[in-house]
Amino acid sequence: MTQDLRKKQLNKWAHAQLAARSMVISGAGPLVPASDDASFRRYYRLPDGLHPLIFVDAPPDKEDSRSFVSIAENLNDAGLNAPVVFAADYDLGFMMLSDLGTDLYLPAIEAADEAGADGSRPLYRDAIDALCIMQSIKAEVPDYNIILLRQEMDLFPHWFLGRELGHDCTGAEVKMLDAVFALMIKNALEQPQVFVHRDYHSRNLMVTSDNNPGIIDFQDAVQGAVTYDLVSLLRDCYFKLPPDEVRHWVVYFRARLIEQHRIDPVDEETFMRWFDLMGLQRHLKCAGIFSRLHLRDGKEGYLGDIPLVIGYMKEVCTRYEDLASFGGWLSEVVGPRLKSRLFE
Known part of the structure; x- marks a missing residue:
């Protein structure tokens, strides 16, 4: 599957997650890139810039989202500041996380x-x-x-x-x-x-x-x-x-x-x-x-x-x-x- 197609799927999935939580965003534009790293994962934010959320595209044939979700829970339970996972679809390889900001x-x-x-x-x-x-x-x-x-x-x-x-x-x-x-x-x-x-x-x-x-x-x-x-x-x-x-x-x-x-x-x-x-x-x-x-x-x-x-x-x-x-x-x-x- 091409990266463009995955982005379209993630965009649809993200807006479905927001709708399920009765979260209203201004405008229905596509997600915007948040950052890139050395892996196959891609990170996106909402276009309104108001909601502190990160949407992750982690292709299931390349990345292990289950490990991410499990370890995020371990870190948060220990009182550390890691992203909270609000939703995850392991088959699609999509996640919705809390946003820790942009200050590396x-x-x-x-x-x-x-x-x-x-x-x-x-x-x-x-x-x-x-x-x-x-x-x-x-x-x-x-x-x-x-x-x-x-x-x-x-x-x-x-x-x-x-x-x-x-x-x-x-x-x-x-x-x-x-x-x-x-x-x-x-x-x-x-x-x-x-x-x-x-x-x-x-x-x-x-x-x-x-x-x-x-x-x-x-x-x-x-x-x-x-x-x-x-x-x-x-x-x-x-x-x-x-x-x-x-x-x-x-x-x-x-x-x-x-x-x-x-x-x-x-x-x-x-x-x-x-x-x-x-x-x-x-x-x-x-x-x-x-x-x-x-x-x-x-x-x-x-x-x-x-x-x-x-x-x-x-x-x-x-x-x-x-x-x-x-x-x-x-x-x-x-x-x-x-x-x-x-x-x-």
């Missing part, structure tokens, strides 16, 4: 960064405090297991190295990557396992006047490593937080978890290694995903996000002896090829 975290932290001082700290504190609550949720979600962790990292050699850079790995490089991947998996599985949003970053958090932040795009949640969402937030693929601020918030988060008896006491350096290596696993995945979005889905903007991701990876490798050779390879082999690709 990303422009807010960018503006705070330009203003200097510690303007972004209240935003990060709110996000991390919400994360502490979110990790206590008991939900029926898949485990972030060996298979899933490895599948994600395999996107790096396939989509980023092979498809984006045109680099065929040698036998020695394959062996090196296998060793790095094994280290990442060990690190992820040795950590306390908690509810993981899986994309907890500045494009999936909304600045809200009450119960900040608003949390969206959580349907792919899993049960995984305690540092995963923290590194998604603090080593964001779309915004670079200064290293001293990253460390400040890692220390803050660890202390909160220990105070709340969410984790057993663990020394700061062990926790920091958990965080660093979890970030490396995530950024291996992200380099592959961004390449796939660029090449397969025609989303050019994601190519420009890859240098920051590779930069994070190299930064982590400088801290740990068991990653030194991988870091050197990133600088000597991957770096020049990426630079050439960006400036073709």
Whole structure:
């Protein structure tokens, strides 16, 4: 089914939902786009701009709306600020949600960064405090297991190295990557396992006047490593937080978890290694995903996000002896090829 036809169907469904609730809108025009993301979902608002509602087109052969509805309920029950699902048709793949507004975290932290001082700290504190609550949720979600962790990292050699850079790995490089991947998996599985949003970053958090932040795009949640969402937030693929601020918030988060008896006491350096290596696993995945979005889905903007991701990876490798050779390879082999690709 074409996107235009689905939009017409969603428009009809949306107005039927409103009529069933005796909601009157000024004008009967079609829904207007609200936002887009890296998935197959599309988001729309009413044309009058008065009703705080979002209508979602999530093609059932591509997206799991049941997971979204279930996890939205989990988040709201925990007192977090997630969209409320007012209606859902799983066969059609349509949903009607409460609208958390248009103020993403990303422009807010960018503006705070330009203003200097510690303007972004209240935003990060709110996000991390919400994360502490979110990790206590008991939900029926898949485990972030060996298979899933490895599948994600395999996107790096396939989509980023092979498809984006045109680099065929040698036998020695394959062996090196296998060793790095094994280290990442060990690190992820040795950590306390908690509810993981899986994309907890500045494009999936909304600045809200009450119960900040608003949390969206959580349907792919899993049960995984305690540092995963923290590194998604603090080593964001779309915004670079200064290293001293990253460390400040890692220390803050660890202390909160220990105070709340969410984790057993663990020394700061062990926790920091958990965080660093979890970030490396995530950024291996992200380099592959961004390449796939660029090449397969025609989303050019994601190519420009890859240098920051590779930069994070190299930064982590400088801290740990068991990653030194991988870091050197990133600088000597991957770096020049990426630079050439960006400036073709």
